Amino acid sequence: MSSDSPIIIVGTGHAGLSVAETLRRKGYEGEVRLIGEEPGLPYQRPPLSKQYLKGEWDESRLEQRNSGFFEKNRIDLVCGKAVTDIDPASRCLRLDDGSEVSWARLVLATGSRVRRLGVPGAEAKGVHYLQTRADADALKKAKENVRSVIVVGGGYIGLEGAAAFAQAGIKVTLLNRGTQLLSRSTSTPVSDYFYRLHHAQGVNIEFNTEVVSVNVVEGQAVGVTLDDGRSLRADLILVGIGVEPNTALAERAGLRCVDGVAVDGACRTSVSGILAAGDCTAFTHPLYGDTPIHLESIQNAVEQGRIAAATLVGEEVSYDAVPWFWSDQYQDKLQIAGLARGHDLEVIRGDDKGARFSVFCYAQRKLVAVESVNAPSDHMLSRRLLKQGISPTPDEAADLSFSLRDMLA
Amino acid sequence: MVRITYVEADGRTQEVDAQPGWSLMEAAFHNGIEGIEAECGGACVCATCHIYMDERYLEKIKPMESGEDEMLDCAAAERKPNSRLSCQIEITDELEGAVVQIPETQI
Numbered sequence: 235m236s237s238d239s240p241i242i243i244v245g246t247g248h249a250g251l252s253v254a255e256t257l258r259r260k261g262y263e264g265e266v267r268l269i270g271e272e273p274g275l276p277y278q279r280p281p282l283s284k285q286y287l288k289g290e291w292d293e294s295r296l297e298q299r300n301s302g303f304f305e306k307n308r309i310d311l312v313c314g315k316a317v318t319d320i321d322p323a324s325r326c327l328r329l330d331d332g333s334e335v336s337w338a339r340l341v342l343a344t345g346s347r348v349r350r351l352g353v354p355g356a357e358a359k360g361v362h363y364l365q366t367r368a369d370a371d372a373l374k375k376a377k378e379n380v381r382s383v384i385v386v387g388g389g390y391i392g393l394e395g396a397a398a399f400a401q402a403g404i405k406v407t408l409l410n411r412g413t414q415l416l417s418r419s420t421s422t423p424v425s426d427y428f429y430r431l432h433h434a435q436g437v438n439i440e441f442n443t444e445v446v447s448v449n450v451v452e453g454q455a456v457g458v459t460l461d462d463g464r465s466l467r468a469d470l471i472l473v474g475i476g477v478e479p480n481t482a483l484a485e486r487a488g489l490r491c492v493d494g495v496a497v498d499g500a501c502r503t504s505v506s507g508i509l510a511a512g513d514c515t516a517f518t519h520p521l522y523g524d525t526p527i528h529l530e531s532i533q534n535a536v537e538q539g540r541i542a543a544a545t546l547v548g549e550e551v552s553y554d555a556v557p558w559f560w561s562d563q564y565q566d567k568l569q570i571a572g573l574a575r576g577h578d579l580e581v582i583r584g585d586d587k588g589a590r591f592s593v594f595c596y597a598q599r600k601l602v603a604v605e606s607v608n609a610p611s612d613h614m615l616s617r618r619l620l621k622q623g624i625s626p627t628p629d630e631a632a633d634l635s636f637s638l639r640d641m642l643a
Numbered sequence: 644m645v646r647i648t649y650v651e652a653d654g655r656t657q658e659v660d661a662q663p664g665w666s667l668m669e670a671a672f673h674n675g676i677e678g679i680e681a682e683c684g685g686a687c688v689c690a691t692c693h694i695y696m697d698e699r700y701l702e703k704i705k706p707m708e709s710g711e712d713e714m715l716d717c718a719a720a721e722r723k724p725n726s727r728l729s730c731q732i733e734i735t736d737e738l739e740g741a742v743v744q745i746p747e748t749q750i
Contacts, residue, residue, distance in 0.1 A: 294662075560689075610713050
């Protein structure tokens with residue numbers, strides 16, 4: 235066996251699969267092993283809070299690739315096994331069944347884990363999270379018998395969960411810590427739009443509120459107590475208060491980690507022979523200056539996976555993809571191109587009180603992000619504008635008769 | 644199952660037994676067909692599952708809605724009269740034998 239094989243990939247999420255698949259597409263002939271903690275074939279995560287939770291999709295439809303794909307591409311899939319330790323010196327890792335696996339090159343695609351609600355009572359039955367297929371299965375089952383739900387957190391998971399419950403005729407109260415929804419990721423006009431959307435669907439949204447405890451009767455959560463002293467009752471509690479990168483393995487092995495496993499533009503970590511991709515990483519991005527960024531998205535997982543594979547086969551690559559995200563709630567679609575961190579100007583294209591508009595976010599007159607509600611063409615064109623470093627002036631962005639397409643090279 | 648043939652940009656063909664009710668994108672994705680990126684998993688938000696639909700079958704599929712039409716205008720490869728987003732085409736028994744051409748680029 236040559237010294238570049240085997241390649242072991244830790245994590246069977248979007249990033250890990252992308253590494254394995256891209257290695258084969260690029261003609262890598264060595265051994266590829268994909269090791270993951272969760273049982274079953276790798277699956278898509280975005281539909282968990284959407285089609286799968288609503289019961290529109292079955293389990294097979296969630297799967298990323300069929301079993302034949304893994305055989306045909308000689309990707310050795312090891313499911314239901316957690317990696318407990320990695321040792322860069324001996325290039326060896328240990329699994330939770332005690333067995334050891336040697337690697338020539340290693341890719342960490344360990345993803346992120348949900349932030350838990352750290353208040354008394356939070357471990358009770360009836361408190362749910364939504365990140366894995368098992369979480370979604372539990373939630374789907376519980377959903378059949380509930381009439382009221384409290385959603386903690388006004389981010390994407392909270393809002394998509396709230397939409398799925400409201401559409402099933404369940405009474406939803408959503409508790410948001412700050413003064414606006416999606417505050418970490420979107421501009422004010424967009425968060426206001428989603429507030430009105432959920433309000434119109436009957437979701438009761440409370441701002442500036444924190445849960446101080448989960449009220450429990452006989453081991454079962456029956457509601458929450460808020461910081462203003464009020465108690466709210468509900469049959470089920472869904473917590474969506476964010477995720478944290480899974481860096482424990484990397485940290486213990488001495489890899490440099492700062493809000494994620496530190497990687498360069500080629501997805502190399504601080505230790506030779508070990509790469510990382512996806513939610514678990516932090517890196518500087520040519521479009522966003524010297525401060526490292528950390529992304530939790532499919533786009534980043536898939537594209538960093540491709541970059542890591544390219545690096546592994548000896549290509550010279552550097553990650554410069556424009557970040558993008560999306561969310562489906564009810565019939566509405568939010569699409570975000572770029573990152574709106576530290577922007578100082580928001581320009582609305584279209585009618586933000588209507589059902590279709592985009593918000594162009596500028597930092598020092600440079601376009602940094604575009605958030606589109608039911609305006610897919612604005613989104614696609616903006617991705618290219620950002621990629622090419624082209625900024626329409628604020629007046630041009632606001633003018634619907636101005637063609638964004640004509641600006642593109 | 645419904646037999647669909649995907650023709651990759653370099654001319655390689657792959658026959659797939661596709662599940663009725665799924666989309667043409669999902670059948671391709673599930674079998675790892677190269678060239679249908681489907682980054683968004685079928686939400687009609689990324690235009691990376693662009694295909695040229697078998698012209699003999701164009702009347703057997705639902706006409707496109709405005710969202711798809713818009714996204715196709717933004718697709719990376721040339722838009723042709725038979726361009727569709729494969730995530731928006733539901734597989735039915737009527738598509739048996741269809742040949743789907745994949746463009747050279749999606750991104």
